Amino acid sequence: MRRALSILRRRRDGTFSPFPGRRWPAGLARVVSTGAFVWMFAIVPGTAGSPELPNLPTSRTDLSAEDLARVTAITRPTTDFSKPEQFEPMQGGAGTSRKRINQDAFSQSSANLTFEEEGTFKLGNGLFRKLWVSSPSSTQASDGLGPLFNARACQSCHLKDGRGHPPEGNADATSMFFRLARQAETEEEKQALADRKVLNFPDPVYGGQLQDLAVPGLAGEGRMTISYEEIPVRLADGTALSLRKPAYGLTDLASGPLDAGTTLSPRVTPQMIGLGLVEQIHPADILAKADPDDRNGDGISGRPSIVRDELSGELTLGRFGWKAQTPSIRQQSADAFAGDIGISTPEVPKHWGDCTEAEKECLALPNGVQERLGAVEAPPPVMDLVTFYSQNLAVPVRRDVGNADVLAGKKVFYELGCASCHTPKFVTRRDAPNKAQAFQLIWPYSDFLLHDLGEGLADGQTVGDASGTEWRTPPLWGIGLTKRVNGHTFFLHDGRARNLTEAILWHGGEAQKARDSFAALAGREREALVKFLESL
Template identity: 60%
Template sequence: MLAGARWRRGARVTGRRFLSAAGVGALAFVAGLATTIAADKGGRDDLSADDAARVAAVIRPTTDFSTAERFEARSAGAGTHMKRVTRMAFSQPLANLSRKDETEFRFGNGLFEKLWVSSPSSTRASDGLGPLFNARSCQSCHVRDGRGRPPEAPGASAVSMFLRLSVPPETDADRKALATKAVLSVPEPTYGGQLQESAVTGLAAEGQLHVDYTEETVVLAGGDTVRLRRPHYRVTNLGYGPMHPKVQLSPRVAPQMVGLGLIEQIHEADILRLADPMDADGDGISGKASMVRDHDGTLVLGRFGWKASMPSVLEQSAHAFSGDIGISNPLMPDAFGDCTARQPDCRGMPTGEQANLGATEAPDPVLAMVVHYSENVAVPARRDVGDAAVLRGKKAFYGAGCASCHTPKFVTRRDAPNPAHRFQLIWPYSDFLLHDMGEGLADRRPVGDASGRDWRTPPLWGIGLTKTVSGHTYFLHDGRARTLLEAILWHGGEAEASRDAVVDLPPSARADLLKFLGSL
């Protein structure tokens, strides 16, 4: 429980005092917590007492904003990509991969970019697309391994954004499945768990997502104004009849791919220690863990996805193959993907399963190679960590309480399976917990432990290169924010005090804060 590192609801930070008494108390508490980790290893079964002491010293939050911290530029430790920044900055292998692992990374990248085709096909090893799908390849959503975007014009395809679908539980069986976490949500009876905007030849697509916006103005200290756009979602051209009257819709843009394997190797105890689900200290922050079942049925910590609904890169990749592309794999063996029993035409289409290649459309080692690639995409080095404005912005970031949820650093497991991931000091800027982000960002669609107002704290590493890699600056789960400042201003709920602190900053300090974020 990271109690002292939280901001009390209603707190303010003025331009004259970036690090308030509450902020100082927060840093003191986390420093004490680091000492506790050294004393009892904090639940980390991978550390010796000496290791625990080293970790405690390294993760101790800084109180010195006059200079960059040691190793701060290396966001992913020894694996940080130090090459010149280009639009391919998110597509490089971890710098400390073995030669063998780097070769396998290249093979995995080829499969990540592979375009799947419908069955039957002369390509044989590439057929199995759909029958309903959102994209033909992993790269179609994660362009250059960056973040997706909402459709920019009415009627435009939402290739790198999709719509999650579910309904409230209506039967005892539904309620039991949710209670036991056999499922995290109840799919829409006809359209399944995700709207599929594309279909193979001869089959109707499920429909088309449309986004309309209304705008509202926020006035900042110093007189600056920002126009926020509030999205409104609707689905047209439904191909299989009306949806359930209580359908819950939740848009999601594809996240960036960097550092996933390192995130997976953050010890579970280090994340759980930050949680305070009942807000026991009364500070208005109640980060909670998302506990989910893995493919073996074991209850484990979810840390991937906008609602932390996936426990591993393997699970995330397998579900994306099935739900986004319609490709069956060893974890998700249904060759018809998200086609439901109410879509008989879909389930009657040819599949890409071929007995001589394996039991699924993406048999081993296809899934394993894509997972290997996804686990080892490097995080680029920070830029300008010692710049005076960046350091002032970092101080403002801490002073506004942003570091309470966007936890700057962790040390990965000593016993990680891949040596490249072991005992690395990483700077993801996330606690990987669920937080109530207020009514403005609510999708009103519960998923497992996440309520309709909860979102996982997204990692911030690499965020300053979004324009360079992805060609846009759309942020948040649905891309509504067109700038980092807009993204901050949408924060509510547990982050309301931090948002208000940023609003209250004088323009020069706010510019410094944004420059710090741009350096990540």
């Protein structure tokens, strides 16, 4: 992707005009106020209207000059690690939950919702927990499960609105599943990818996701198998550790083998907190951090994921999902209804979920559409409520921000270069549709870009712009409460890491330098870094 360096001047009335004939040195982006203008020296990824970034804004058009200066100042990376930063405990801005930290820490509503919105949130919570049933059923409003599915409710995958885990011992795989995809094979398919009409192509028999469960009278598609190889690691100070390297497979396939070109990508379900705030980060702030050609020479070359919004048909910025393949929470919810539960929505009107034409027994079963409720199994009011709920799960308040070890660990985090991808702070759009998410200083610790993390973490599956070695930087807020909420400490896209130290040591590719620097630390410094992460 091409990067263009340009200089714009922002008039006091909020409009912009170019400053012709000027270019600013690579790596610089700043705002300078001079007389009638605020000069915006901006590194702009791509160009508006280009095939890479079609009509995506490259500046904060939602802000006045004064607001822009404030945002620039407050989001500047800190250099003072002697004390907490201003507002640092409030990770989710004014919506941060200050309620008691317990197993329900990820299930609280944004603290700045109105009384009426609290009611809407609770209704959405009820639908998020709703158990769907197979058709036909006397509970007609709950008809439509499957026929093939991974779970009966959203909450079954997003346990306590938190992080999923790989199956351990006799535990089921409800919060982990396989994505199935193959590369383009024909010129027509290659063109569809180039036009971003699709992200990739499903297995011709089993579809885009392996469903291990089915309604009565139908067999699930198959079961995942996982085995681990222990890989010894010795750190610079002599500490001996072990990383577990997973190997994945399938058994009990109901309709024969997968296509020879189909890849398996294991995914654990991510936590749900702060999604509405992420949705309201201005695209320009994410694009400004992209450096696909590594022009500044720091070894980090994050790329934006440009996807087609299935609701509008327009190309836009993907920011949700392990590969940043989804542009909005509503689309993410609709995809999950179809793929995970087998429920049709106005956005994805697939009454038989992920069943393919090859799975004729599945397609022969009844669906749950009730004409009096609409043309799909989950009509618009259901989607409205589930989307609102997902947008307003609060980020918990930070703990121990002033602790000496936490501050020391924060300093190590910055010195290792972790903040190059895990961007600490953003200020959300002032023109957000819901006031609760508008103009909030938030601390997600992610740039929401795609990064190559090396062959060690590769799944070999291309998803839109993301290659088989690329992953979206996951937000870190709430990561220290995983044990409290979900009863485990499994991290990364497939839960292979059993703790935060292992998660760091799995980093490769663009993060190899930071990983190696971490491995070279003294034990006390490593412990301080982990303590900082546990405070998030």
